[in-house]
Amino acid sequence: MSLTETSLFEAVRNQYLYKLKSRLGLFVAMAGTQVLALLFSMGGVASYGRGSQYLHISVKYYSSDIVIWFTILWIFFIAAQITARDEQNIDFTFVSNRLSGNLSNAAFLVTAALIGGITAILSGFLLRVIIYFKGGIYLSSQNFIAAPDVVFTGMAVTILYLLLFGALGYFCGVLARLSPVFIVLLIGLFFFGGWFVPRSILPAQVIVFFRVESSLALLTLKVMITMVLLYACSFILSNRLEVR
Amino acid sequence: MVLDMVGDKPVYIQIAEWLENEILGGDIKENEKVYSQYQLAEMFNINPATAARGINILAEQGILYKKRGLGMFLAANAMEKIQHKRRNYTLKKLVEKVVVEARRLGIDEEELLGIMRQAGKELDE
Amino acid sequence: MDVISCQGLTKNFGRIKAVSDLSFTIGQNVITGLIGPNGAGKTTLLKIIAGFTRPSSGKVTVFSENPFNSLKVSANMIFVDEHMKFPSSLSLAQIMSAAPAFYKNWDMGLAKELFAYFSLNPGQRHHHLSKGTKSTFNMIIGLASRCPLTIFDEPTAGMDAGVRKDFYRALLRDYLQKPRSMIFSSHLLNEAEDILEDILLLQAGQKRLHLPVTDLKEFAVALRGKKEVISELTAGQEIYHQKNIGKEHSYAVIRRDAADGLLKKSAAAGIEILPVAAEDLCVYLTTRNRGGIDHVFDRNQSF
Structure with missing residues (x-):
């Protein structure tokens, strides 16, 4: 029987489509997460009130910040989850090598970031519509419908953060697969990292590196480079893993 | 025919014998194509390599001959060759066994011949 | 050309040698039975051949390539065992419709016929199947993929006697239609004996015999x-x-x-x-x- 030839591209494309089909449930989970976040946002994400004996003013800020944060958490966890051994065994039931499995996972996470980013921003509109119909409050109308460029910038930034956290989650997942020691280390770092590392040094600087960037282009560049680095490390570390 | 898979006789020999029986029965004519290893494999649920080994026994004995790319064909005097072989080898062995068993039971030649005639009659009926 | 070639293949798990200094070759279009008692190293050897794991030492080539991380080997090989994993979100029918994209020789007609013959339920999830039904479904995937190298590791686990018989028959008939290299592992020869061409007998990770089955009977x-x-x-x-x-x-x-x-x-x-x-x-x-x-x-x- 003659051998068939398969290119890496073809293998990745097939695996990507297979994963998209089989992981639809993860997007349902995303929708659920976002709805939950919306409920949390109903009371306003920030408020201050001032009152006298006769008059009370309360100002509330409504935004989809919570939705965005929840979506970031979601992508982080699904990214870590798809590095699990069972998921890799599913890859190797059909045609795969470690690189094609990793690449198709990365492609899946990019898709997840795009969908997550767009829906998170759109949920902001939904929130405003709900608040409008709830009534009883005076809506400051100038921000009711934001300018398109603002919306798109918001989307872009959200998507960039999702890409970043997707890659980070994937990297953490790979580390956890390599050794359970890393799970302990990662959890330790997350909760107690601040005690050991002076605030001015690592985590704070990492956050500043991304948060203080005001140019979208530069942020994109920073995120892309970091993302590629994280994936590259994940791919190299997992390229010798044994499966099944 | 169902092959005797648990018996002493190797499967490929059973295949060779089955082919011989087909030839003796006149089911395959001289210079006619015989079953391929794949046909035999499917018929008897065996690996085609095993079937090929059975065919090759007959080819080595000149009962079958090979046409390149076409398969195995029945040789011109195949029938006589098989009859000769069976008479001088297979039948002789069988008779030997019968005689040994008869002696063990103390049956003399006359009585044995009688038993054989009787068996022949029963088969005819 | 040899499909598989192993030289001095060794695989250690800690101090235990699961496969020990194994050398052999398997030619094209041969059905080989990999036989040995439990713990003889059959699965370990097959997983190295499939490129799932790496040998500790020694050399293995499949289609003249190192199988570990080889897409060529993966595209031309399928490894069927009871631990085959499929997404829990997909039904059997969805899995079947996803397979042809991966395997260019996939025979959907055969897959559907076998699926119906064994009365599988297209809407069911793979992880809900009983052990025997799982084996049956995996076998269908293995046969229909029509890979030049098809590996079955203890494929009949949990199958009823009748299904097992059908399986051997299906395997042989499919092989006759599309001859290809197959390896079939089992701790016993039993019903598989007649459809095998060669037998590779393992004991404690070592090769005991590798010869045609017909020779084994006269050994x-x-x-x-x-x-x-x-x-x-x-x-x-x-x-x-x-x-x-x-x-x-x-x-x-x-x-x-x-x-x-x-x-x-x-x-x-x-x-x-x-x-x-x-x-x-x-x-x-x-x-x-x-x-x-x-x-x-x-x-x-x-x-």
Whole structure:
């Protein structure tokens, strides 16, 4: 029987489509997460009130910040989850090598970031519509419908953060697969990292590196480079893993 | 025919014998194509390599001959060759066994011949 | 061209050698039975061939390539066992419709026919199937993918006797239609014997035999008769298996080509010469204790 030839591209494309089909449930989970976040946002994400004996003013800020944060958490966890051994065994039931499995996972996470980013921003509109119909409050109308460029910038930034956290989650997942020691280390770092590392040094600087960037282009560049680095490390570390 | 898979006789020999029986029965004519290893494999649920080994026994004995790319064909005097072989080898062995068993039971030649005639009659009926 | 070639292949798990200095080649379009008792290293060897795991030392090539991380090997090979994983979110029908994208030779007609014949439920999830049904479904995937190298690791686990029989028949008929290299592992030869061409017998990670099944059947003979006569005749021979029959008789299995004239001498001495079934021989060759289980009881009684 003659051998068939398969290119890496073809293998990745097939695996990507297979994963998209089989992981639809993860997007349902995303929708659920976002709805939950919306409920949390109903009371306003920030408020201050001032009152006298006769008059009370309360100002509330409504935004989809919570939705965005929840979506970031979601992508982080699904990214870590798809590095699990069972998921890799599913890859190797059909045609795969470690690189094609990793690449198709990365492609899946990019898709997840795009969908997550767009829906998170759109949920902001939904929130405003709900608040409008709830009534009883005076809506400051100038921000009711934001300018398109603002919306798109918001989307872009959200998507960039999702890409970043997707890659980070994937990297953490790979580390956890390599050794359970890393799970302990990662959890330790997350909760107690601040005690050991002076605030001015690592985590704070990492956050500043991304948060203080005001140019979208530069942020994109920073995120892309970091993302590629994280994936590259994940791919190299997992390229010798044994499966099944 | 169902092959005797648990018996002493190797499967490929059973295949060779089955082919011989087909030839003796006149089911395959001289210079006619015989079953391929794949046909035999499917018929008897065996690996085609095993079937090929059975065919090759007959080819080595000149009962079958090979046409390149076409398969195995029945040789011109195949029938006589098989009859000769069976008479001088297979039948002789069988008779030997019968005689040994008869002696063990103390049956003399006359009585044995009688038993054989009787068996022949029963088969005819 | 060889499909698989192994040289000095060794795989350690800690201190245990699962596969130890294994060398062999498997040619094109051969159905090979990989036989050995539990723990002989069958699965470990197959996983190295499939490129799932790496050998600790030694060399393995499949289609002339190192299988580990080889897309070429993966695209032309399928590994069927009871641990085959499918997404829990997909139904059997969805899995089947996803497979052709991966395997260019996929035969959907065959897959659908087999699916219907074994009355599988297209809406069911793979992880909800019983062990036997899982094996049946995996077998369908394995056959329909029509890979130039098809590996079945203990494929009949949990199957009913009837399904097992159908499986062997399906495997053979499919092979006759599309000859390809197949490896089939099992701890027993049993029903698989007749459809195999070669047999690779493993014991404790090492190769015991690798030869055509038809040769295996003539590899050994058994001598049965008076104890003293047999022990005299077989002195200096490697005895694969020996057991006592009553007090005075014994049964010994030796190589057929053991020593010139040994068989003639045996016959002359009134010893019965019997063939040894391939399956029994495999068991004898892979058991450490030559006397078999009887030995334990015989020794125990003498105290």
